[in-house]
Amino acid sequence: MTAKKLRVGVVGLGIGRGQVECFQLDERVTLAAIGENALKLRRDGMATDAFVATTGAKLYRDAVEMINSGDIDAVSLAVTPKHRLVLLEAAARKGLPVLMEKPMAANLDDAIAMARIVKKSGIFFMMEYPMRYMPPMVKLRELIDTGVVGPVLSLNAELQTGWNPPEGHWAWDPANGNGLLNEAIIHLYDSANFVCGKPVEVYAVGRHYFGTTQLEDSAVLTIRYENGSVAVLNGGGLGTNAMAAEPMSMHVFGRNGEAIVTGRDWQYKAINFATRTDKAPSSQSWETPPRFQLMRYNLREFVSCILEKRATACGLEAALQAQCVVEAMKESIRTGQVAKVRSVAEFIS
Structure with missing residues (x-):
């Protein structure tokens, strides 16, 4: 019997574009959704909707809507630090495993606030330190x-x-x-x-x-x-x-x-x-x-931890x-x- 694939959503197509490319290489993953409100991509100016169409994922212009959609089993927050809190809160409410791009926050106080959300919700959390x-x-x-x-x-x-x-x-x-x-x-x-x-x-x-x-x-x-x-x-x-x-x-x-x-x-x-x-x-x-796929190894570990229901060595403690x-x-x-x-x-x- 074929194992069910993990449906992953990625928020942000800056560094997140490299994550998309890496997730597409993982045979255990279905890239189900992408959240991005920019009309063009930073790397080469390609239209966002045209790029997303090549991936087979569903494009969401509202990332909270994507998190709440039921279309995904896990989410990567690849947006800049000041945009993460509301997304983390949404993921915590849904009980979704979260991968967060480094750094965790602009400052330690913001990082502590997010850590407490993760701790209270009990969701799986991994920091992106490739x-x-x-x-x-x-x-x-x-x-x-x-x-x-x-x-x-x-x-x-x-x-x-x-x-x-x-x-x-x-x-x-x-x-x-x-x-x-x-x-x-x-x-x-x-x-x-x-x-x-x-x-x-x-x-x-x-x-x-x-x-x-x-x-x-x-x-x-x-x-x-x-x-x-x-x-x-x-x-x-x-x-x-x-x-x-x-x-x-x-x-x-x-x-x-x-x-x-x-x-x-x-x-x-x-x-x-x-x-x-x-x-x-x-x-x-x-x-x-390739340069923009340097996170290939840690993304495979993110997926492995979720599928195998085990902890990560790169969680809240490492992030903080x-x-x-x-x-x-x-x-x-x-x-x-x-x-x-x-x-x-x-x-x-």
Whole structure:
């Protein structure tokens, strides 16, 4: 007997267009509905209704109507942060599993408000942090957990992208993206949390190098973790398009060995690693998806969690931890002092 497919709806065809392409590749999914009120698509100016017609999905101009329609079993909220609360509330009322594009919110207070909606409703919730699901990062986590690299002692990572949003872009709106570091480089902070654990302190130096906004477009962070590990992260928009954030890297030094994950253009593609007794490092590499389908792996995990009725490691705790790091980073930059990272248990215990 053929298994029933999961009917998924996607709200937003900015980054959500890549999600649509990924869901169409998943044999367990029926792309049932798309919510988008823009008449043309951002990537290439294609008419929205013409694009949606190629997918076989039903187009809704009102995303709340789509969520309430009964046409979908799960929803991805791929709109910008300031538009998510009303959609999350609607999904919670319907009991629909939710995938939310990063960052969770413009600020920690907004993130906490949404987390409490999720907690109260009991719906399945997963945050869109694709880097932790890329094969080299999965391998890195395996090397740590199996003792090949062992417990992390220190970590150095870099993500200086060539994409620095122009003046007036929603990413610079304090009530929406709240700056490049919150809107995009939060990928780096989540990846460090994924490898190191629970962050407790941040010391950061950052500033805005281009344009007139007062929000930082680059920062270097030192993060201390509860288990004693330390991460040094260099992230922002100081790179060039020609280099495409290459090398994008994460170098881990563990109790038993070391490993370095490398890539470019927002995707990790290779890992080198060695134990303390190895004579030469081992290497492994993978083909990467097209640029706008970099979320392919985590979307498959989203579907798997729903179909298998299991929890995700990238749920509320991960979402809030990354927001707490951003809040502490901004405080440290402002004060010049070490800032405590608030505990997620304060909000969703």
